[in-house]
Amino acid sequence: MIPVHSITGALEIRKLSGINPDSIHRRLAHRDEHYQFVIQESGSTVMSVDFKTVPLKAGHVLCILPGQVHRAQSARHSHVWIIAVKREWIHETYRFVLDTFAPNHGAVALDKAMLPALHHSITLLHDMYISGDEIRFLPQVLRGATDVCIGICTGAYHRQHTEDDLILSRPVQLLHEFRQLLARHYLTMKSPAAYADKLHISLSYLNEVVKEQTGYSVSRLIQEQVITESRRILYYTDISIKELATRMGYDDYSYFCRYFKNATGMTPAQARKFSRE
Structure with a gap:
């Protein structure tokens, strides 16, 4: 824990x-x-x-x-x-x-x-x-x-955003709703399309909104959520990498390791050691 x-x-x-x-x-x-x-x-x-x-x-x-x-x-x-x-x-x-x-x-x-x-x-x-x-x-x-x-x-x-009515704008509201959904469902929902469906909008519009507000794609933010929580667990616990993959919603241990290394440049084991130094 x-x-x-x-x-x-x-x-x-x-x-x-x-x-x-x-x-x-x-x-x-x-x-x-x-x-x-x-x-x-x-x-x-x-x-x-x-x-x-x-x-x-x-x-x-x-x-x-x-x-x-x-x-x-x-x-x-x-x-x-x-x-x-x-x-x-x-x-x-x-x-x-x-x-x-x-x-x-x-x-x-x-x-x-x-x-x-x-x-x-x-x-x-x-x-x-x-x-x-x-x-x-x-x-x-x-x-x-x-x-x-x-x-x-x-x-x-x-102030990082120029619109006076920023908080009331539909794109910002959508980004906020997307982040809330992501925080709740990232373990089971990995597909950008699934989030678009939940928000009742097209995937292309969701990607446009997220890209405009954050500079990143929907898939990138999903990846960041998964990788960030994985690194937190690696830092604080000694669970096996295979158990971590399962906890993050991946049955394919090898795929999870490739996914993690592609995002961080390190294997999960290397990330654990690096974060504790």
Whole structure:
């Protein structure tokens, strides 16, 4: 079973200052049941998210979604804020944008005009968070301040797309629905046509929408879902490759190994060893 970390309350916030290669907290990659925002104030940090390298520079934010395997790889003169927030404290609109676009963008640049507001908002949120019961209506106050911070961070992901009515557009709605279907059915549904049927649209239109919004084909996103979950299991468990193939929905062990190597350039065994180094 892959371990999932959780926070005791709805929110945790902390600042890490002056982190360098010799002082970075090196712990095993893990995944969380909550959303996590890494906001780089100065210096630089390199994260691994679902076994992909994600660099952060000053003025960047990284949203790590629930279930994504991640860890810090390196840092230099790094000053970062870490905000962990449970799902129910994030507005539905923000979740829609983050769940739909964060997997394809990694870390994104914050709007420079919003940086001062974000700095003040995070500092205020942190001060109130550590004040504890000294503030009346603390949960409500914290939730409001959190909403401001997460809204600014989510706006950075929204800015990657130019349409003002992005969230309401039919293509974005379809991409969101496709991602939800994929997360639920990737073990049993490997055919792009099956997802198009579920969405009651043609395969050509689904491919057009997904390609336009992510730069990848439907089959590529299906492959990424399968390979990402396979790598998570390889990292955390010692099950055999044959058992992994079966768990991923492949009766043909040899085909699964070829499929995995074609996607990653490594065999499953090599990927397991590489991820644990």
